[in-house]
Amino acid sequence: MDKDINIKVKVWRQNGPKEKGHFETYPLEHISQGSSFLEMLDILNEKLINEGKEPVVFDHDCREGICGMCSLYINGHPHGPDEGITTCQLHMRRFNDGDTITVEPWRSAGFPIIKDLMVDRMAFDKIMQAGGYVSVNTGGVPDANAIPIPRDDAEMAMDAAACIGCGACVAACKNGSAMLFVSAKVSQFALLPQGRIERKRRAKAMVAKMDELGFGNCTNTGACEVECPKNISITNIARLNREFLKAKFAD
Amino acid sequence: MSWLIKSSIGRKFVQSISGLFLILFLLFHMSMNLVLLFSYEAYDFLANEILGANWWAIVGTGVIGAGFVIHVIWGIILTLQNQKARGKEKYASSSKTETAWSSQNMFVLGLFVLLFLLTHLFQFWYQMQFKELLMIDGARHDSAQLVAEVFSNIWIVIFYLLAFTALWFHLTHGFWSALHSAGLNNGVWMKRIKVLGNVVSTIICLGFIIVPIAVYLGYSNLLG
Numbered sequence: 001m002d003k004d005i006n007i008k009v010k011v012w013r014q015n016g017p018k019e020k021g022h023f024e025t026y027p028l029e030h031i032s033q034g035s036s037f038l039e040m041l042d043i044l045n046e047k048l049i050n051e052g053k054e055p056v057v058f059d060h061d062c063r064e065g066i067c068g069m070c071s072l073y074i075n076g077h078p079h080g081p082d083e084g085i086t087t088c089q090l091h092m093r094r095f096n097d098g099d100t101i102t103v104e105p106w107r108s109a110g111f112p113i114i115k116d117l118m119v120d121r122m123a124f125d126k127i128m129q130a131g132g133y134v135s136v137n138t139g140g141v142p143d144a145n146a147i148p149i150p151r152d153d154a155e156m157a158m159d160a161a162a163c164i165g166c167g168a169c170v171a172a173c174k175n176g177s178a179m180l181f182v183s184a185k186v187s188q189f190a191l192l193p194q195g196r197i198e199r200k201r202r203a204k205a206m207v208a209k210m211d212e213l214g215f216g217n218c219t220n221t222g223a224c225e226v227e228c229p230k231n232i233s234i235t236n237i238a239r240l241n242r243e244f245l246k247a248k249f250a251d
Numbered sequence: 252m253s254w255l256i257k258s259s260i261g262r263k264f265v266q267s268i269s270g271l272f273l274i275l276f277l278l279f280h281m282s283m284n285l286v287l288l289f290s291y292e293a294y295d296f297l298a299n300e301i302l303g304a305n306w307w308a309i310v311g312t313g314v315i316g317a318g319f320v321i322h323v324i325w326g327i328i329l330t331l332q333n334q335k336a337r338g339k340e341k342y343a344s345s346s347k348t349e350t351a352w353s354s355q356n357m358f359v360l361g362l363f364v365l366l367f368l369l370t371h372l373f374q375f376w377y378q379m380q381f382k383e384l385l386m387i388d389g390a391r392h393d394s395a396q397l398v399a400e401v402f403s404n405i406w407i408v409i410f411y412l413l414a415f416t417a418l419w420f421h422l423t424h425g426f427w428s429a430l431h432s433a434g435l436n437n438g439v440w441m442k443r444i445k446v447l448g449n450v451v452s453t454i455i456c457l458g459f460i461i462v463p464i465a466v467y468l469g470y471s472n473l474l475g
Contacts, residue, residue: 175333211259216333223350235441248258
């Protein structure tokens, strides 16, 4: 049964990108274990506002695990201690009475902090703009089954496309590498006939953008795969390496 | 070909190919060593006539040396870049993500192996091929005897044992990681490659370490 718990929340506070940050610990009483982690932060913010203090800034949007907006590094794990879920799907029943919960922003050179727990993840959008699309001519809608796709390919492409671009892979990586994200985005197209036409240009452009934005080099440690809320496999990284190397050797 | 240094995957590809090349070299070196366990004469013959100061041995040494230098330099570049990409602020709650220990410590393991390598080069290669090439006095041709002298010291044997333990950890991650970086992996082959990597690392490390231990325990006396 869910009960009410008393906890302490140790939160990273930072006024702006260039400011020096620090931890602040807030006690919270009677938090229902049935509430979500973000609801707990809402309660904390309401309390802070009532006390006339600055509320904690954090990213969130859909609160159902599909938009990729929420982040938060909770007790040593991106998206908290549970596997295969985002922060917004985390519930307070994962915590016990008397716990001190450490909440930090994603930390990586590629994701500079905007304020408190909010980081700038525009880098992912820039990588997508560099090649994460399929060019199509407008005109009549083609028949749905005009291009046959083997079932396994379709499944693998869908598994890669499950990536919501939250950045947990970068946050978990000791090298601040964005390879899991980029590999998922390259794979979701490379596996399908529609995406194959632009595969060489895509792999080169997206990797070049990723490098330019200061993400690190992948060392196949696999932390990204463990922490990914959508369970994206690192076999996608092997596929990205293959796509990129093939494109370069073809030049 | 500037992408081999300018792009992240290019740099990883260089690290992968040089690493795989060094694994091949280790297998070759190990099989030479094992000859010592069978015959002193055959070992001396290999060391002096086949390897020694012949042109092919010198070219080979150069190529292998270049392989090491590239692997080390690229390793340092990659590590420095990765630390920079991680950013200045570290996590207070530290990473609790479960990953293979060796994969997190490739650089440190590599440094220890490099330290071992320099010691090892001085103990053997400098005394044999290098001295002979530069006409320095005291070049050794009695290779098996030199091996027996070096490994009569327990501390050197222990140092070798530690170095190959580090190498084992380095290779268990390095082998599959090298193939992965070269794009040669998928969901089916992942487990197979990892097992193969463990088998190759274990064969290499046991094959190397058996010689110093056998020599220290007096095995070489049996051969006369």
